Amino acid sequence: MMVVIADDLTGAAEIGGLALKYGLMAEITTTVNLHTNADLLIIDTDTRSLSKTAAKAVITEICAGLKALQPTLLFKKIDSVLRGHVLAEIQLQQELLQLPKALIVPANPGLGRTVVNSTYLLNGRPLHQSSFSQDPEFPVYSSGITELLQAKDGDIQVLPHHAPQPETGIVVAEVESSTDLVAWSKKLDAGTLVAGAAEFFATILEARNMRPVIMEKSSATLQPPALMICGSAFHKSRAFVKKIEQDGFPVSYMPAVLDTTGDAQLFQHWMEDTLQQLKQEGKVSIAVHPQMEDDRAHALNIRNKMAEAAAFIAGQATLHEILIEGGSTAAAVMRKLGIDRLYPTMALAPGVTRMRVQGNEELHLTLKPGSYEWPPLDLFPLMQ
Known part of the structure; x- marks a missing residue:
């Protein structure tokens, strides 16, 4: 079984949509369901809307359940533009699950969201020059990865996939295209906590030899009221x-x-x-x-x-x-x-x-x- 921890409900639903695309039966819950029959268990923590202290308490509870579940793949779904308590949650999750490395891949190049030279770009322009600067809860004032993650010296390294990778610590991936996502997906191992946006999760599924299923195109039959x-x-x-x-x-x-x-x-x-x-x-x-x-x-x-x-x-x-x-x-x-x-x-x-x-x-x-x-x-x- 695979598990995704999402920090927001629409992010959880987005992963659920990808599960359908790849023929996986998904279940979205707010807790660790030890008795699920799903191929993919998606846990919505809603921590993006909480204080940092409250978010850490939720992550602590979720990690305790994960130890009993022992998933074959664990992925932390974060906001693609790094809003929320991303770094604090990842650091805590690393500690609780005893994982020496973490890889953060926030880019969604298919939506024009890339990381180049330690800078987050939206359609080629610095992120803070977009409407994300007006977000009421997490306004974006800088496009630098260090500032977006509120990282201190030594907390993270922002690297391209061809650079030497550290044995411990947190790496944020530079990504300009889907080809870069594929290259990063080949660098994962059991000691790495993987966090990222939906496009990287799909790339990981492909790396695990999963392919999109053929689905007939049909319109949604939404029923009133x-x-x-x-x-x-x-x-x-x-x-x-x-x-x-x-x-x-x-x-x-x-x-x-x-x-x-x-x-x-x-x-x-x-x-x-x-x-x-x-x-x-x-x-x-x-x-x-x-x-x-x-x-x-x-x-x-x-x-x-x-x-x-x-x-x-x-x-x-x-x-x-x-x-x-x-x-x-x-x-x-x-x-x-x-x-x-x-x-x-x-x-x-x-x-x-x-x-x-x-x-x-x-x-x-x-x-x-x-x-x-x-x-x-x-x-x-x-x-x-």
Whole structure:
């Protein structure tokens, strides 16, 4: 059995989509399931949204379970642009699992995300010059790998694959192309903790002689009633919400004042209005109001309120589909709904995965990272 530890739920779902591509039965959980029958167990720790101290506590608990599971492959799925407590978690995991080396491969060259000369580039430009500089929880102020990982002197080495590799310590891989990913995949051994983005995980599967299965191209058959939750503050998300509203998709904006006040009556009124839209149209999207602030404190408040709204709506209507963008928002919604296990059923687009909910055959969750794109409309008929 293979195990992936993901620091965010949409990252876990992205790996679940890759499992489908390679013909693997995957299970996404929030704990180490010692009795799973899956080929690939994907554990969502949601540590990216926690404090560093809380994240370390979760990693400690997960590692204790991993010792009993003894997977044939262990991969730590991190954010491809290194947001979160990446280095602190890897250092702790190394210590607990007694692994002398760690290799971090954050690049996703297929998405224009590369590491060159110790610098992270997005489509050839320094990362901090992109919209990631406006991330409300982990704003990117530098494109240097050392700064992105908040590393101290001696914590890491940033190396190309052709350079001599150290026997101990942490290496961050320089990657310009998929060819570099293949070269790095050949350098893994039992003493190395492997961490990286989804494209490197796929490369590792290929290195283990796994190949994509042939799957018929088909559109997603999403069944109403459907609730879409747009909890990301990325400009792409806001532009997407504006576009679908212009195209006739019902959108219910969370009142802007709710990010600074605890007006319970206003919140209740908004949730009831949203529920009525869902009943009338069969679908509705709840979204961040354009006037809401994007900083960390507001982001936490917004996702908690969206999770509460989702729980209210799910309690009043039989939902067949919940579509969520943003890993922290998705994790908050799952906690509110008491969902702790998912089974990927369809990869709709890179990073966008539809999953069956354990214990509720009628309900599917579709998750997407905030910085990724939703599928084209012709493959996603619910959006029309």
